[in-house]
Amino acid sequence: MRPKVYITRRIPSAVVAKIQEVCEVEMWQEEDIPVPREVLEDKVKDIDGLYCLLTESIDESLLQRANKLKVISNMAVGFNNIDVEAATQRGIIVTNTPGVLTETTADLTFALLMATARRLVEASDYLREGSWKTWSPMLLTGQDVYGATLGIIGLGRIGESLAKRAKGFDMRVLYHNRSRKEQAEQVLGLEYKELDALLKQSDFVCVLTPYSPETRNLIGERELSLMKSTAILINTARGGIVDEAALYQALSNGAIWAAGLDVFEEEPVKPDHPLLTLPNVVTLPHIGSASIQTRTKMAELAALNLLQALRGEGPAHRVN
Structure with missing residues (x-):
């Protein structure tokens, strides 16, 4: 049978x-x-x-x-x-x-990082709604990516592939992982940091660690408070790793500059979710591997x- x-x-x-x-x-x-x-x-x-x-x-x-x-x-x-x-x-x-989705997800992660840094969604909406009247020196200015410091939380396959892309932009790459990866440090020029140090030093923090009871709300109010006020948080791992209420507060009060999110704790995310109301958040419907x-x-x-x-x-x- x-x-x-x-x-x-x-x-x-x-x-x-x-x-x-x-x-x-x-x-x-x-x-x-x-x-x-x-x-x-x-x-x-x-x-x-x-x-x-x-x-x-x-x-x-x-x-x-x-x-x-x-x-x-x-x-x-x-x-x-x-x-x-x-x-x-x-x-x-x-x-x-x-394995099969490693490079595609790394592509999306770096694309989300750049879109958030350079305010691409805001800029597109600004143009489409007819608000563009003239060129202005500080109109929709964002953050530089080239030469910035990237902190990767979770250096698995996707994390290493993201680091390779970052090196093409001459970024300093820090990482935090459950265990050090000395070969990756040597080959890719990465620097291992404890989580608090990574958060304090990074211009971009990318969350790529697996979801587990140990990583639930790994990035909460305390961790967000350690980040630079100009820093950008990117999450393409799982929504529950980042405390969404704490992230909303940090983005609302200027504790961090922006966030790019491909994942949410509850999916599909409801249209009235507080994070979707913020102009400094780029959101995607969990399309990390969507090629x-x-x-x-x-x-x-x-x-x-x-x-x-x-x-x-x-x-x-x-x-x-």
């Missing part, structure tokens, strides 16, 4: 066809609406494999309904949407899709992980 698989969002048809060669496949068909919880609770009862996204909460209560489930293939690098411990206790393999090529590669890798697990092979990207 062919294993049953449920896919929680529409993915490229070629990837679905690859899974269908081996499995009986059912897929949620709504493009922009996550699969409802009650639907997922029903589908998970009778499947061998679950192909899911960050939008699905795969918690213990859901797993209790999964009588046959062998593998959860997450189409993402992060897996904080999955109760990995509960899955492990039930013998369920959990996989992710690292056609990269999202296709992610879908393919998630499918490979799924099929390897169902065939009894050891998936290369198992996280438990």
